[in-house]
Amino acid sequence: MQGVLKPHLSLNVSDIDASVAFYERAFGVPATKRRPGYAKFDLASPLLNLSMAQAPRTGFNASHFGVQLARTEDVVAHQERLKAAGLPTFAEDQTSCCYAVQDKVWITDPDGNAWEFFTVLGDSPLMSEEAGSTCCTVEVPSTCTIPEVCAATPAGASCGCS
Numbered sequence: 001m002q003g004v005l006k007p008h009l010s011l012n013v014s015d016i017d018a019s020v021a022f023y024e025r026a027f028g029v030p031a032t033k034r035r036p037g038y039a040k041f042d043l044a045s046p047l048l049n050l051s052m053a054q055a056p057r058t059g060f061n062a063s064h065f066g067v068q069l070a071r072t073e074d075v076v077a078h079q080e081r082l083k084a085a086g087l088p089t090f091a092e093d094q095t096s097c098c099y100a101v102q103d104k105v106w107i108t109d110p111d112g113n114a115w116e117f118f119t120v121l122g123d124s125p126l127m128s129e130e131a132g133s134t135c136c137t138v139e140v141p142s143t144c145t146i147p148e149v150c151a152a153t154p155a156g157a158s159c160g161c162s
Contacts, residue, residue: 003074006047008066008116010098012055019052035099038127051098053127066116072103078117079105096124 013019020031020039033040037054049068069075075091082089082105090106097104104118 003070003077005068005070006049008049008051008068008118010063010066011050011052012058012061012063013052014054014057016052016054023050023052033099035127038099040098053098062113064114064116066104066118069117069119072119072121075103075105075117075119082107082117094121096126096129099124099127 011019016037016039020034023039023041024030027041027043029041029043031039032042039052041048041050043050049066053063055063067078069078079089079091087107092102092104092106094101094103096102101121101124102118103121104116106114106116108114
């Protein structure tokens with residue numbers, strides 16, 4: 001894949017301070033970014049973008065998965081490739097999420113796991129743009145919402161956002 005920088009994993013954690021202390025010991029480096037209820041480890045070895053947000057324990061603690069890309073052009077190229085492969089996508093441009101301004105495209109696997117292909121454009125003072133934001137919780141529709149896409153989709157296949 002062109003422009004891929006590193007894999008991304010976002011965890012929901014019940015105690016951000018305890019989790020940061022654990023991962024600092026596990027990786028031997030301090031968190032790259034700390035904000036209220038949020039932390040990020042941008043690691044060179046292992047090559048990983050690990051973020052975590054404080055959230056109630058639900059039994060499912062992975063928030064989402066992702067692939068960090070080098071540029072917006074790479075995000076656009078991945079969206080085009082995903083759409084050509086028949087996968088529903090959801091794009092966000094210059095959105096504030098996880099204290100960063102990002103361009104991204106989302107897909108959801110058959111088990112409901114969200115994956116984002118994203119690039120970081122800069123830092124943001126906000127976790128998300130507004131209350132009720134879809135930051136890190138996007139669900140890509142698997143039902144038809146665009147009639148012309150649905151008409152061109154083979155029977156039994158899913159279709160959805162552009």
